[in-house]
Amino acid sequence: MASIPPGYSSRLYNEDIAPREGEGTWKTWNLFAWWMSCWHSLAGYTMAIGLLVLGLTGWQMALGLSLGVVVIYFASNLMGVAGQKVGVPFPVFSRASFGVFGANIPSLLRAFVAVAWYGIQTYLASAAVMLLVLKVLPGSKTLTESSFLGLSALGWICFLILWAAQLVVLHRGMETVRRLSDFAGPSIWIAMIALAIWTLARANWTLDWNYHVGAAPLSLSSSIVPVLSAVSLTCAFMAGPMLNFADFTRFSPDKKSVVNGNRLGLLLNGVAFCVVSVVIALASVKVYGKAVSDPIELLGDIDSVTILLIAIITIGIATIGINIIANFVSPSYGFANVLPKYISFRTGGIITALLALLVMPWNLYSNPIVINLFIGGVGALMGPIFGIMMADYYLIRKAQVDPHSLYSDAPNGRYFYSRGTNLNSVISIAISGAITLCVALMPVFESLATFSWPIGVALGGLSCLLINRLRPNVHARAADMLAEASDLNVETNKV
Template identity: 25%
Template sequence: MGIKHRLAAIDRKIQLKGNIAQHEQTDAWSNRDLIPLPPSRRTWGWFNYFGFWAISSLNIANWQTPSSFLTMGLSVRQAMLIIVVGRIIIALFSALIAWCGLEWHIGFTVQNRYSWGMRASYFPLLQRILLNFIWNAVQCWNGGRLIAVCITCIWPSFARIPNTFGPNMPTTTYEFVGFVIFWFLSTPFLWLRPEKFKLPFQIVCIWCGVGMLSWMIWGLAVAGGVGPLWNTGQQLPEGSKFSASWLIMAGINQTVGGLAAGITNGSDFSRYAKARRSYVIGTITSCVITGTLVCLVGLVTAASCQKIYGEVYWNPPDLLMVMMDSGNGSSKARAGVFFLSAGFAFTAMFENICGNTIAGGIDLAGLFPRYIDIRRGAIITFVAAWVVQPWQLINRATTFIAVLSSFSVFLAPIMGIMACDYYLLRKRKVRLSHLYRTHDSIYFFWHGVNWRAIPAWMCGVAPTLGGLIVTVRMDPDPPRALIQLYYMAFLIGFFISAVVFYVLNFAFPPKDAMDQYDEFDVYGTFTAKEARRVGVVPIEDERLGSEENVIVNGEETKL
């Protein structure tokens, strides 16, 4: 057998297989994880979405959120106002962007094809993939710190382990061992498909939720109340260029921007909903209520522990080590700290798997549908943590992490295009069959590119990019106007891109690309009720295996 035949045999072996009878064809645009999800695979109820948003709240980053606003000079009340308003905005925009997934059961990867064009859709996809790679690595490193605390609870001498790394390595053996163990413990979750996430959501919510409340109650009981931190008033730095109102606006932008990546690909998970109300109820109750409560609990706990230890500890791993005296405390103290740190670690683990690794798998599947599905893409994303080397990012380049948190400068314009196109231009009509082919697709536009999306995105990025640059460079005296625009980056980017995209489509309307949809349920996507709602004729079960051909929007389609 020649080399050419061997390579062809290997290619056939590694290509994904799908059940053609279930429309799971594998080609350049489609595989089992990219097709519109049929009812049998839509298993998420309201609690799944409650858990999905809970794991983005029950974590170290959200626990520490009030600290960043207090260090700006804002009061406790102003910090909590930012959190409440920010969480409401997150819930509203999440529902707005994810609605396409609820109605047509397609994800972010496919959703962008009708806005950007089949080939240009890779542009927003690559941005998401980059973020998934980096945030997965950073989350693994943060989770490793919690694992290191857990190990110290069991073997106190671990906290005193000698550092075997040289001076050029920006980490210690203590931290690196925690990272390695966290990475390996997370690996089995890569084989869990999104349809089966209910049990981990339940465990995470109960364990970490009970742990946080217990921690707060313990702190209040031991301290006999809260410390001075709870009564922090407005303390703007003398000579501050910005009033409290502008700082509140900056805080809201920071809160929303921190979850911009998750909002952008909301349809990747909303498409798994049993019903639209499941997504709405679960998202609003958890995103707003749980997210706010975790910040409040973190604030109260930090304030009470300030009274106990005489210092404010915002970082949970640091506070946990103090509580057990770096492993030298009593067995009861170590047991309590183990329960808390393990709960945080498990939450970080599943948040990372769901929000970064699985999402990265879906995005990578969009790049190489023939060879990559969610599972393979998730493995690639997870292995990339070693290439990214998060210890270099965390310990050396804090400004780089600030850039990641401010990525809404680039993502908000993408969301603006998505919302404008779906609601205003297409009036919530999508022709599913044309999202999975190049030949004669109305979404191919000009050589696979909808040129209107490019200037719309650039116009949304341009006003706030300067503010991002001077903030990252830490310029001592940046132009006030640039900073003010940057403080409103999410809203500015979203609405400017939406308006420009609408104007360009009005002035240069694409040919035969709007208001079209398949008359028949070509992929077996909808229940009878859903089909009536979107105006599609459902395929009856007895006709699925027949050889009858029908005309679907002028084209012959086999049912």
């Protein structure tokens, strides 16, 4: 075991969650590809098409998705720039707000959400692989005639193959994750553009941008709330990756790389993916008489085995890419943060993979409505944490955090608070989280359910500021001020 730096605690440190050393390798292109990997997924397409249930027309849906991307851009800049400056992964970064031990609350909440999504994404990719197997080997259909725990024998085989492949990639470390993201992100555009052209050709190159689900299209005034709902659900879909964005930007060399990577990956790529998804959906209306929410159904109509093979391989690689960066890295760090002396980043990955099997994701995933309800629940949990951490970092601490103190469990440590937990933030997450969970899941608040993420962010941030005003952490804030003054004196003496 490597030696622990002076002043660090073995209960808070291992090499995998250590502060960044060196300049950093995640530059503009890498973060651009990271966002491509995040967006380009089967679940992303399903989420986008699921917005039709709000009664929006095609162009209104595209508008809502695009505005959501813009909101995500600004929110990701806040978390990404903070992560780059402090240079630590999300669970360690959250120690400043929640305390060195209290940070396990937000990091584990994020971890369990990621585990569920990891399973869902793996299941979707395995369904595509199973489709290819049935096309190439028709005799394998006999493996689909019986099931175990809701999944056929062939389904289990395909699922476990992809499940194991992702575990192998993660086991090789973050540099392998970066290289996979660089390849997986752009590669899915090949499949998406090809699918769009193929579907458009079958639709005679015509689209009805006024297509909607329901008796009559919504008027301009009555469509405002549904469009805002689409914006909120789009943000909720990326609530998890936005929250643990520091896991990746901590490896960036400077703020400029983060902002430019977000600009290309979100404002350019994110909007383009949303528009292409809507185009495919509207083209499928011409072909099938309804918007096809499951891209696997579209792939099933491809007659050419060669084209289907290319499409499935591309989608499989892309799904592995998004799963690892969005749903595998976060819980791996989260579990490592609980017991860093015993759980490494790789061990955390094994725990993640095993839990993803236990949740049986094929039972979670059924239709766009269920997916959007799940996203609402995700937003209810992730929104308050995001609001608390950003309010604490930017408004209370004025963007000043000492990374080395994040690894100290000394009772007089800057982020030890009360027995290692900042009760102010715990009270804040309890209040804001309970309210947003009620908003997201209780039928009486159905009209507000789609807005659970922004409500959570606002409540988390405001409650954090209010509670810290009513019962300020004098010890912690005084320590910050003393450290800042000391740093300033050092810089002055240098000059």
